[in-house]
Amino acid sequence: MRAPNNLNALRAFEAVARHLSYTAAAAELNVTPAAIGQLIRGLESYLDIELFHRSSSGPSRLALTDAARVALPDLQGGFDLLSSAVERLKASKSRIIFTATVPPAFADKWLLWRVERFQRRHPYYDLRIDTSGHLVDFTAERIDVGIRYGAGVWPGLISTFLLRDEFFPVCSPTLLKGRNALKKPADLRHHPLIHDISMSGFGVFPTWRSWLLHAGYGDLVDTDRGLQLNDSAMALQTALSGNGVALGRTTLVERDLAEGSLVRPFDEVQSCELAYYLVHRKEGSQRAPVLAFKEWLLEEAGVR
Structure with missing residues (x-):
């Protein structure tokens, strides 16, 4: 059987199970409480089980039986899938x-x-x-x-x-040539540092200082100097134009590295938990x- 019988009754049961109220379920489904009661009784008769414990006192007059409580998540998931299928069908006719x-x-x-x-x-x-x-x-x-x-x-x-991401220095290929060519991290002293401060509120976000310490060169370069930008893409674009060295991250430099517009002058990387x-x-x-x-x-x- 590809689809269950009693879809209206199952829908009524799901609504009552959420609200624990025939009246609230009826209001949601735009029918009368009597109609909800009839659907629930019919479903219980069809399944030959009780779905609710009923009492005349207490804060709630309805309570799910064990069988109903176990089945409810699967039923709700099924309705979610039906809703998704309807959206897909609608998409075939309209955007x-x-x-x-x-x-x-x-x-x-x-x-x-x-x-x-x-x-x-x-x-x-x-x-x-x-x-x-x-x-x-x-x-x-x-x-x-x-x-x-x-x-x-x-x-x-x-x-x-x-x-x-992993974090590592990136620069234009032009900085690997000529006077003060970038060959080792100590050579960063001769080039402007580009600082991405877009995530400065997160202490675990890598910075030039943390990368140099991680790579073992913490005392060789003054990391307080350089251009500070609060936009990661802008920082990388500045490096791409040859105006300094940025601390790149895997996701954002993937394409520029593949195209050769940016290069990695050093192998050392720093990881990040973000x-x-x-x-x-x-x-x-x-x-x-x-x-x-x-x-x-x-x-x-x-x-x-």
Whole structure:
């Protein structure tokens, strides 16, 4: 049997189980309490079990039986999947717009040149990308999904790990040649340092000082000097133009390194416990656009 019988009765049972009230379930489903009662009795007769303990006193007159309590999560998951299937069917006839909030540098250096692959796979979804840079209120600003950089915990949101970076110096290939060519970390004394201060509020975020200490060169270079920028992409662009050396991170320099516009003068790397996460509200977990974007994004990130 591909689909269960008594879908209306199952829907009524799920609503009553959440509210523990025929009246509240009836209001949600826009029917009368008597109709809800008839559906529940019919379902109990069909299944030959009791779904609720009924009493005439106490704060709640209804309580789930053990059998009902065990079955309820699967039933609710099934309704979520049905809702998702309906959204997919709607998408075949009309376009669905959904919004993702993404850090500006991540959008610029990692996401935007990949997003065409998502659009080819899901042509009926119109993706809107918000790169405002502040932590948005998902409900108030009608955001469907987001990509955030941090420790992975944000109140009211479900997070899924995407990517973790390693940090290392990057510069234009021109700085590897000529006078004061970058050959060893001590040579950084002869070049401007570019500081990305966009995550300065996180003590674990790598800095020039922490990288040099990690690499064993903490006393050789004055890390207080140099240009400070609160935008990661801008810091990398400044390095790309040959105006100094930036502390790059794997995710944001991947393409520039592959194209040769940036190079790594040294091998030493520093890890960081912060990472990129996909986030969304719990109630949006089974929405078709969220599932589609999540599946594609995890594939692009190489998460198995």
